[in-house]
Amino acid sequence: MINTLDQNIVAAIHSVVGAGPVGLHEPTFSGNEWLYVKECLDSTFVSSVGKFVDRFEDDLAAYTGAKHAVAVVNGTAALHIALLLAGVKANDEVLVPALTFIATANAISYCGATPHFVDSEDTTLGIATVKLRDYLQTHTQQHSGQCVNIVTGQVIRAMVPMHTYGHPVDINGLLAVAHDFNIVMVEDAAESLGSTYHGQHTGTFGLMGTLSFNGNKTITTGGGGAILTNDATIARRAKHITTTAKLPHAWDFIHDEIGYNYRLPNLNAALGCAQLEKLTAKLIAKRTLFKHYQAAFASVEGVKLVAEPAQCFSNYWLQTIMLNADQAHQRDAVLQATNQAGLMTRPVWRLLHQLTPFTNSPRMDLSTAVQLAQQLINIPSSPSLI
Amino acid sequence: MINTLDQNIVAAIHSVVGAGPVGLHEPTFSGNEWLYVKECLDSTFVSSVGKFVDRFEDDLAAYTGAKHAVAVVNGTAALHIALLLAGVKANDEVLVPALTFIATANAISYCGATPHFVDSEDTTLGIATVKLRDYLQTHTQQHSGQCVNIVTGQVIRAMVPMHTYGHPVDINGLLAVAHDFNIVMVEDAAESLGSTYHGQHTGTFGLMGTLSFNGNKTITTGGGGAILTNDATIARRAKHITTTAKLPHAWDFIHDEIGYNYRLPNLNAALGCAQLEKLTAKLIAKRTLFKHYQAAFASVEGVKLVAEPAQCFSNYWLQTIMLNADQAHQRDAVLQATNQAGLMTRPVWRLLHQLTPFTNSPRMDLSTAVQLAQQLINIPSSPSLI
Numbered sequence: 091m092i093n094t095l096d097q098n099i100v101a102a103i104h105s106v107v108g109a110g111p112v113g114l115h116e117p118t119f120s121g122n123e124w125l126y127v128k129e130c131l132d133s134t135f136v137s138s139v140g141k142f143v144d145r146f147e148d149d150l151a152a153y154t155g156a157k158h159a160v161a162v163v164n165g166t167a168a169l170h171i172a173l174l175l176a177g178v179k180a181n182d183e184v185l186v187p188a189l190t191f192i193a194t195a196n197a198i199s200y201c202g203a204t205p206h207f208v209d210s211e212d213t214t215l216g217i218a219t220v221k222l223r224d225y226l227q228t229h230t231q232q233h234s235g236q237c238v239n240i241v242t243g244q245v246i247r248a249m250v251p252m253h254t255y256g257h258p259v260d261i262n263g264l265l266a267v268a269h270d271f272n273i274v275m276v277e278d279a280a281e282s283l284g285s286t287y288h289g290q291h292t293g294t295f296g297l298m299g300t301l302s303f304n305g306n307k308t309i310t311t312g313g314g315g316a317i318l319t320n321d322a323t324i325a326r327r328a329k330h331i332t333t334t335a336k337l338p339h340a341w342d343f344i345h346d347e348i349g350y351n352y353r354l355p356n357l358n359a360a361l362g363c364a365q366l367e368k369l370t371a372k373l374i375a376k377r378t379l380f381k382h383y384q385a386a387f388a389s390v391e392g393v394k395l396v397a398e399p400a401q402c403f404s405n406y407w408l409q410t411i412m413l414n415a416d417q418a419h420q421r422d423a424v425l426q427a428t429n430q431a432g433l434m435t436r437p438v439w440r441l442l443h444q445l446t447p448f449t450n451s452p453r454m455d456l457s458t459a460v461q462l463a464q465q466l467i468n469i470p471s472s473p474s475l476i
Numbered sequence: 477m478i479n480t481l482d483q484n485i486v487a488a489i490h491s492v493v494g495a496g497p498v499g500l501h502e503p504t505f506s507g508n509e510w511l512y513v514k515e516c517l518d519s520t521f522v523s524s525v526g527k528f529v530d531r532f533e534d535d536l537a538a539y540t541g542a543k544h545a546v547a548v549v550n551g552t553a554a555l556h557i558a559l560l561l562a563g564v565k566a567n568d569e570v571l572v573p574a575l576t577f578i579a580t581a582n583a584i585s586y587c588g589a590t591p592h593f594v595d596s597e598d599t600t601l602g603i604a605t606v607k608l609r610d611y612l613q614t615h616t617q618q619h620s621g622q623c624v625n626i627v628t629g630q631v632i633r634a635m636v637p638m639h640t641y642g643h644p645v646d647i648n649g650l651l652a653v654a655h656d657f658n659i660v661m662v663e664d665a666a667e668s669l670g671s672t673y674h675g676q677h678t679g680t681f682g683l684m685g686t687l688s689f690n691g692n693k694t695i696t697t698g699g700g701g702a703i704l705t706n707d708a709t710i711a712r713r714a715k716h717i718t719t720t721a722k723l724p725h726a727w728d729f730i731h732d733e734i735g736y737n738y739r740l741p742n743l744n745a746a747l748g749c750a751q752l753e754k755l756t757a758k759l760i761a762k763r764t765l766f767k768h769y770q771a772a773f774a775s776v777e778g779v780k781l782v783a784e785p786a787q788c789f790s791n792y793w794l795q796t797i798m799l800n801a802d803q804a805h806q807r808d809a810v811l812q813a814t815n816q817a818g819l820m821t822r823p824v825w826r827l828l829h830q831l832t833p834f835t836n837s838p839r840m841d842l843s844t845a846v847q848l849a850q851q852l853i854n855i856p857s858s859p860s861l862i
Contacts, residue, residue, distance in 0.1 A: 116520055117520050117522065117523075118520070119517050119518075119520065119522075123517055124514065124517060127513060127517065128510060128514075131505050131509055131510055131513065131747075132505075134502055134503050134504070134505065135691070136503065136505075136691055136696060136698040136747065137503075137690055137691020137692070137696060137698050137699060138690070138691055138699065139691070163549055163550075163699065164549075164737045165737070166736070166737035167737070191729070192720060192729070192731045192735070193720065193737060196720070196734050196735060196736070196737075199734050200586075202588075304523055304524070305521070305522055305523020305524055305525070305741075306523070310522060310523060311741075312522040312523050312741030312742065312743035312744065313523060313524065313549065313737075313739070313740075313741040313744075334578060334579065334582070340815055341811055341815060341820075341821065341822040341823060342822075342823065342826060343577070343578070343822075343825040343826045344826050344831065345578045345826075345831055345832075345833070346831075346832050346833075347832065347833050348582050348585050348833045349578070349582060350552070350582070351550045351551070351552035351553070351579060351582075351699075353699070354699075355691075355697075355698030355699040355744065356698065357698035357743065357744065357747065358698060358741065358743065358744070361517075361522065361743065425727055429726055429727060434727075435727065436727035436728075436729075437727060437728065439729040440728060440729045440730050440731075445730065445731055445732075446731075446732050446733065447731070447732075447733050447734045
C-alpha cells in the first residue's frame with residue numbers, strides 16, 4: 091500500500107512529537123520567571139520605570155552584541171520607531187519581502203509610507219539579493235543621493251529584510267545593495283533572536299534591528315519588542331520618542347516632539363529577563379528537534395526539511411517543511427490532514443501584495459515568493475517537544 | 477512669626493501623610509495579584525490569547541456599565557483607536573483641552589489630524605462648556621452635516637473631553653454642544669475609573685470612552701488601557717483593528733485592513749483583574765485621604781483643596797490644591813519647597829499649545845487654562861497614605 095504525502099507527513103511528525111495534540115510554538119517558563127515577576131510586583135514598580143527594563147535592555151545588548159537595546163511594547167512598535175528614525179517619511183517607499191508578517195507593512199503605513207514588495211530566495215526564504223539589485227538597476231535612479239522609483243517618482247528610503255523563521259538572510263549581499271543604492275537598512279529580526287550570520291547576531295548589521303517577544307516567539311515577555319543599534323544617538327532618540335518625548339525634570343511636563351507610548355512595562359521586562367536566561371537551552375532544544383525531524387523526514391518522498399543557510403546559525407524558530415515543486419498542489423491537503431491529526435501546522439503568511447490594504451502597492455516580480463507560499467509549511471516547533 | 481505659604485502647605489501635607497518621603501501616586505498589590513499572575517504564568521498563556529483578557533474586559537464592562545470593553549496596551553492606544561473609529565481622518569481637527577496630558581494630542585496626530593485646543597472651567601477643571609459653545613457659534617459653519625472651522629476650512633470631527641484628576645467634566649453640557657454642532661464625542665476617562673456623573677460612570681457617555689491603567693493610575697496593569705462603548709459594531713471593530721485586523725482561520729493569515737498590534741497581553745490583564753477587585757477599597761481610601769487633606773488645609777490661607785463637582789462622585793485620582801489667584805506667583809516656590817521636603821508634588825502638564833509640536837495648532841482663548849496652570853498643584857495621593 092502506498093501512503094499519500096499528507097499521511098506520510100502526519101506520520102513523520104507524530105514520530106517526533108508523539109501523539110499530540112501539539113501547538114505550533116508554545117512558551118515554557120522553567121527558570122526564574124516566577125521569582126522575577128514576584129520581585130517586580132513586590133517592588134510595586136510594574137510600569138514604566140524599574141530595574142528589569144534596564145536589565146533586560148543590558149542583557150539583550152550583551153547577548154546580541156549590539157551596543158544598545160531599547161525595549162518596547164512589541165515588535166510592531168519596534169519597527170515603527172526604527173523606520174521613523176531611519177528617516178522614513180510620508181510618501182516614501184520601503185522595500186519589504188512580500189513573504190513576511192503584515193506587521194512590517196503596517197509599520198511602514200504608520201509612517202505614511204508605502205511598502206514596496208520584493209521577491210524571496212528559495213534558499214534563505216529571505217529577500218533575493220541578485221534579483222533585487224537587477225530590479226533597482228532598471229527601476230530606480232539616483233537623485234541627490236536618494237534612490238528614486240522611476241515609476242512612482244517616490245524615494246525608496248529603506249529596506250527591511252527579515253530573517254524568515256529564524257534563518258538568516260543574505261545580509262552581506264543586501265548590505266552591499268543598500269550601500270550602492272543609498273537605501274537605509276532596518277533589519278527585522280523579530281523571528282531570529284539567537285540566530286547568527288557568519289558569527290554575528292542578526293539584527294546588528296543594519297542601522298537598526300528589531301526584535302519581538304510575542305507569545306509565539308523563542309522567548310516571550312507576554313508582548314514586547316526591542317530596537318537594537320550600535321548608534322548611541324539613535325538609541326537615545328529611540329528611548330526618547332518611545333517614552334512620550336518627555337524631557338527630564340523633577341515635576342514639569344515638557345515634551346519636545348510628538349512621541350509614542352511604546353515603552354515596555356517593567357512587569358513584562360521581568361519575565362523577559364528570566365526568559366533570556368533560558369535562551370541558550372531553548373536553542374539547543376530547538377536544534378535537537380530539527381535533527382529529530384531531519385531523521386524522520388529523510389525517508390519521506392516529495393518533501394524536505396528547511397535547514398539553516400551556509401555559514402549561518404539558525405535559532406530554528408519555526409521548523410519548516412518544503413514540498414517539492416511537483417507536490418505544491420497538495421499544500422492544503424497537508425495542512426488539513428496535520429491539523430485534523432492534532433498537529434498544528436500553518437502555511438506562510440498570505441503574501442502581503444495579496445492582502446486588501448496592499449494590493450496597489452508597488453512590487454517587483456514575486457514569482458519565487460508565490461511559489462514558496464505553495465510549498466512551505468511550518469510544523470510544531472516548541473523547544474519542549476524534545 | 478508668620479509662616480510663608482509654601483511652609484504652611486508643607487506642614488499641612490506632612491500632617492496628613494507623615495514624615496515622608498512620599499511619591500505622588502503609588503500602586504499597591506494587596507489582593508489576588510500574585511495569585512492571578514502566577515496562574516497566568518502556569519497556564520503559559522501570557523500573550524495575546526488567554527482568559528484573563530476576556531475576564532478583564534467583562535469585569536470592566538460590568539463595573540462601568542458600558543456594554544463593551546476592549547482591553548488594549550495603554551491609554552494612548554485606546555485614544556488612537558477610538559479616534560479612528562470615530563471617523564477622525566487626515567486634516568480633520570479634534571477639540572481637546574489645552575490642559576491635559578500630551579497623549580491625547582499625540583493620538584490625534586497619529587490619525588493625521590490636528591488638535592484644536594479649548595479652554596477649561598475652574599470648577600470642573602475640564603472643558604468650559606459655555607465658552608466652547610460661543611466659540612463654535614462664531615468660528616464654525618455647518619456644511620453637509622459637518623462642523624467646519626471657518627478659519628482653517630477643516631472639519632472639526634470630534635471632541636475629547638477629559639475628566640481631570642478624576643473629577644467629572646460637565647458631560648451633559650458637552651454632549652449638547654457635540655449634538656448641536658455635529659461633533660463626535662470620545663471621552664477621555666484615563667484618570668477617572670471609578671468616577672461617576674449623575675450616577676453614571678465616566679467614559680460611558682460618549683460614542684466611546686477610554687481608560688488607562690498606567691502605573692500611576694488608580695489601578696494598574698503595568699501598562700494598559702481600554703476602550704468603552706455601548707455600540708456592538710464599534711466594539712467588534714475595535715477588537716479587530718487592535719489585533720492586526722486578522723480574520724479568524726485555523727491557519728491562514730488574512731488581514732483585511734491596516735491594523736495595529738495594540739492588544740493587552742494576558743499577563744497584564746491578570747494583574748488588572750486582581751487590581752479591579754480592590755478598586756472599591758482604593759476609592760474609599762482616596763476619599764478618606766481627601767477628607768484628611770480637607771481638614772488639614774482648612775486653616776491654610778491662600779489655598780483651597782479641589783473637591784468633586786456637584787452631583788458627581790470623583791475617584792480623587794490626584795489630590796489637588798488650588799492657590800488663590802493672588803498667590804499664583806508662588807506656585808514654583810511651593811513646588812520647590814514640597815519636593816525638597818520629600819513630598820512629591822507637581823503642577824498641571826505644560827499646556828499643550830505651549831509645547832513645540834503644537835504651537836501652531838488652532839485654539840480658542842485659553843485664559844482660564846493659563847490661569848489654572850499657575851494655580852493647580854497635585855499633592856501625594858496614594859490610597860496607601862491613609
